[in-house]
Amino acid sequence: MIEMFDVWKTYPNGTNALKGINIRIEKGEFVYVVGPSGAGKSTFIKLMYREEKPTKGQIFLGGFNVSRIKERQIPLVRRSIGVVFQDFKLLPTLTVFENVAFAMEVIESNPKQIKPRVMDVLGLVKLKHKAKMLPSELSGGEQQRVALARALVNSPGIIIADEPTGNLDPETSWEIMKLFEEINQRGTTVVMATHNREIVNTMRKRVIAIEAGQIARDEQRGDYGYED
Numbered sequence: 673m674i675e676m677f678d679v680w681k682t683y684p685n686g687t688n689a690l691k692g693i694n695i696r697i698e699k700g701e702f703v704y705v706v707g708p709s710g711a712g713k714s715t716f717i718k719l720m721y722r723e724e725k726p727t728k729g730q731i732f733l734g735g736f737n738v739s740r741i742k743e744r745q746i747p748l749v750r751r752s753i754g755v756v757f758q759d760f761k762l763l764p765t766l767t768v769f770e771n772v773a774f775a776m777e778v779i780e781s782n783p784k785q786i787k788p789r790v791m792d793v794l795g796l797v798k799l800k801h802k803a804k805m806l807p808s809e810l811s812g813g814e815q816q817r818v819a820l821a822r823a824l825v826n827s828p829g830i831i832i833a834d835e836p837t838g839n840l841d842p843e844t845s846w847e848i849m850k851l852f853e854e855i856n857q858r859g860t861t862v863v864m865a866t867h868n869r870e871i872v873n874t875m876r877k878r879v880i881a882i883e884a885g886q887i888a889r890d891e892q893r894g895d896y897g898y899e900d
């Protein structure tokens with residue numbers, strides 16, 4: 673479960689990115705975060721995985737008070753969340769296998785468990801056959817599938833994605849979206865910021881719309897709703 677209570681974020685340059693956000697996302701939900709450019713979507717997401725700290729307010733995520741934790745506890749929070757970005761953020765000198773394994777190594781997983789688990793998640797994203805390749809040898813959609821495998825490898829309860837289809841063509845975007853849906857159906861909470869109108873309007877999930885740093889809409893089976 674994710675909860676925010678009167679969350680404000682002012683960046684050091686004085687920009688008020690979020691102004692009094694209150695939200696509750698239940699375990700197992702699939703939520704799209706939409707809104708015009710600069711509305712505060714990325715900031716909202718960054719606060720969840722503690723990339724940014726709130727200026728004011730409380731954030732609870734999977735049992736942690738994210739706004740209060742100490743620096744040394746951040747890895748603990750990140751273990752319970754998988755994050756997927758628009759630009760994939762794979763390590764270019766590591767193979768597909770190594771990129772995914774790395775996420776297990778940094779949390780000091782039992783070495784014996786790494787190989788079977790990595791192959792398991794590569795199977796889920798249908799990339800077992802490309803385990804030995806480098807990211808540069810893959811298409812954009814394949815790279816995003818590796819990023820998704822890496823986000824999933826430590827079995828987080830929550831997957832957060834910031835514009836995961838932003839660099840992909842429509843067909844590939846749908847493939848990625850179907851994977852997110854499959855993951856959600858297995859019980860993982862998904863929170864995704866997106867500008868993809870077609871996907872939001874077709875999938876009919878919960879939609880949280882952010883406008884000028886505030887929640888403008890929060891609808892079950894919502895739609896995209898903006899002209900951009």
Ligand SMILES: Nc1ncnc2c1ncn2[C@@H]1O[C@H](COP(=O)(O)OP(=O)(O)OP(=O)(O)O)[C@@H](O)[C@H]1O
Nearest residue numbers: 683684685687689708709710711712713714715716
């Ligand atoms: N590190 C930062 N320092 C200062 N201002 C920032 C910073 N990051 C974001 N902002 C500002 O905060 C506001 C919200 O930005 P944010 O990136 O959260 O919007 P967004 O809805 O994700 O936009 P987009 O759809 O274009 O990605 C904008 O005015 C932006 O310029």
